[in-house]
Amino acid sequence: MLLLIIVTLLWAFSFSLIGVYLAGQVDSYFSVLTRVLLATLVFLPFLNWRTPPRTAITLMAIGAIQLGLMYLFYYQSFLLLSVPEVLLFTIFTPVYIALIYNLLARRLSLRNSLWNLLVAAIAVAGAAIIRWDSLSDDYWLGFFVVQGANLCFASGQVAYRQFMQSSAVRGKSLPPRQTFGWFFIGASIVAAIAWLLLGKPQYPTGVVQWSVLLWLGAVASGIGYFLWNKGATQVSPATLAAMNNVLIPAGLIVNLLIWNRDADLPRLIAGGLLIVAAVALSEWRNKHP
Template sequence: MTRNTATLIGFSAVALWSLLALFTVASAPVPPLLLNALCFGIGGGVGLVWLLCTGGLGQLRGVPLSVYAFGAAGLFGYHFLYFSALRLAPPAEAGLIAYLWPLLIVVFSGLLPGERLRAGHLAGAVLAFAGAALIVAGGIGALEGAGAGYTLAFLAALTWAGYSLVSRRLGHVPTGAVAVFCLASSVLAAIAHLALENPQWPQGITGWGAILALGLGPVGLAFFTWDIGVKRGDIQLLGTASYAAPLLSTLVLVIAGVARATPVLAVSAALIAGGAVLAARAGRDRVRRSKDG
């Protein structure tokens, strides 16, 4: 597989994640833990069938248990926070805050050994967080529980940023391990659901269709294609493409009639995406100067 092919495969994950909020809203009133269990069960099951068909099960024996624990905790933790946020706050606004993770990846990566946090990173962080603050300020008092939803959305962004940064150091782990991550996440979510939630199942064809779509796409195939992209493709180009996710997700919600195209929403989306792009440019400038030097 060429570098360009792997990068294109990674792009598909960004496109699939733009549908995450819409399908999550359509899956209501399924509670977050049960939603995790169902979606990851579908995604992990499809991944397991793929491994059986391609003879890839053997490569999973050499993966340390600590890696499986890390992957399951990252996937389970992020989606539990994300699904909960979209149940408690307006989906477009909560989704935008959750999609601060590309920016957080850029900013936190600048603190890693061998990296440098530049002025562009900080300026981008300020700009994007201004967009998030605009969302929160506009939602105060507008919906009971929205503040808790916004907080969970931000914690989701932190969780996925941390998961992605640590995953950069696990390039030797086969992509097939993602199937185990998903299945383990499904089991964890099912146990937690039985202990903490009252079961509420999807309603009608729309609800079950949303569950199936989530498990096959944003909470299934996307993890496999993203893993291939970040390990074998152009990670900087993929990171930049991720900044389109919040705009695409919001646009999908507006087109579907789930969210209104308000001026505040448009400005917030522009600030968040603009701040992320500014931070990405700072990173590319650093790489360019190091090559020239």
Template sequence: MGYLILVSLIWAFSFGLIKTYLTGLDPLFVGAVRIGIALLVFLPFLKVRGLPFSLLARFFIIGGVQYGLMYGSYIYTYQFLEAHKIALFTITTPLFVSVLDDFFEKRFRYRYLVYAAISVIGASITYYKATDVEGALVGVALLQFSNFCFAVGQVYYRRTLSVHETLKPLEHFGILYAGGMAVSLLLVAAGTDLSRISVTGTQWIVLIFLGILASGIGFFLWNYGATKTNAGSLATMNNLKIPLAVAVSLLFYEVITQSALIKLLLGGGVIVCAVYLSERYARRLPA
């Protein structure tokens, strides 16, 4: 649980950096650079000797889906939706996590789905605006695909590590980034004119910082944390970054209004309650 909270804090700060410094850059290029830097960070720790090809392929595919396809579809939604609408429509990830975990486990724990739904409600309280329901359907569909890809990756990685308990994540996580990088490069080749990209020194510093911390360490700790908690808490924790991101935005980038503060406290409180209920329910389950 602690890893998930730490990563949520890291991601909360990264939103402001992206909005302030990187909005003028090609989004597919930004995604590829961040994943590429994350890959470079984890390459020195990579140890694949002794691992079966089927397992390496599984990690590669997980990374391609969770990072490559997720980033590509998520970033492309900015062509159709405003930033605050994107933030709102990402809140369905807990539902995907809960449903996918039950699907892979071939059982249905309705309480986890209920707690995930409560988390969605909490996040929507934080971000809701009356006009947010009027988003372009193409953008909404792309964003739900992005949410689905991120959910598939973390759930399937958690399931894989539960079977291969002796594996050390640090020694194979570079394979996931390699899969994500492969997909990202294909997307860049198909949709980016590299000759028109100009990156300032400040933007490179931000890209390197985000690549190492938010994408590299962040994604690693998130998936590692996913293996250390129950599916219900994992689902609900996917929305913790939303009230945290709002809090960071209000503290460092915007004027704090009474209305925003009330929504932040209410939404964040609902999400915390959902996590607490999920943890309490998990402790009552048979080992």
């Protein structure tokens, strides 16, 4: 779970960086393409070009969904919603993870399925406590756009976890650093097509915006997604679901402390503690089944 915690701290800055420096100022499709291409460059030197075709294609498909399509929805949401609203609407990701995992892993008992949903629901309740106040006029459209991103991110996490674990069982797995480049190549293909079809000539105009894109691409996406997906294979589905919502209080704290946005501190603390309780409860059950 340590890897998930590290990436959570890393990603906590991403929401505000996009909302403050990129949204409405740089074409969202160009931002997505730049970000995934930079992430691809990070892992390209490690890529094993002799990866079995099935593995390469599967990882490209997972990357296309979890990162490519997710980013297309994600960046559009910042044009419709404020940073706190985007954070708020990601509270449903744990539910999607639990439901998708239960759908794919039919071997799970009803008790395990209900447990995964219970932990996810606790995390959702904690995130909902944090911020549920006045919303913008684009509430409904923004809501559904964020849910598109949530579904892509959730399905990608579950698919990667299942695929890597099944590959390890079959004894056909390669070191993740040698194959993760395929993940970003798949995302880059989706981003490139979207930019060619829908992109606008609205590019970064200064060092700050280029620096933000460089950080988001090479560090937040490149290193971040590698560590997050690796961490996803080391925890239970319930813990993975709950950890997705730890991003919400972390992102709101960064938004408050650095960019001086309004936040309800009592609700932030109460919701954050409930999310932490969900993760702790899941870990306790793993050690005491």
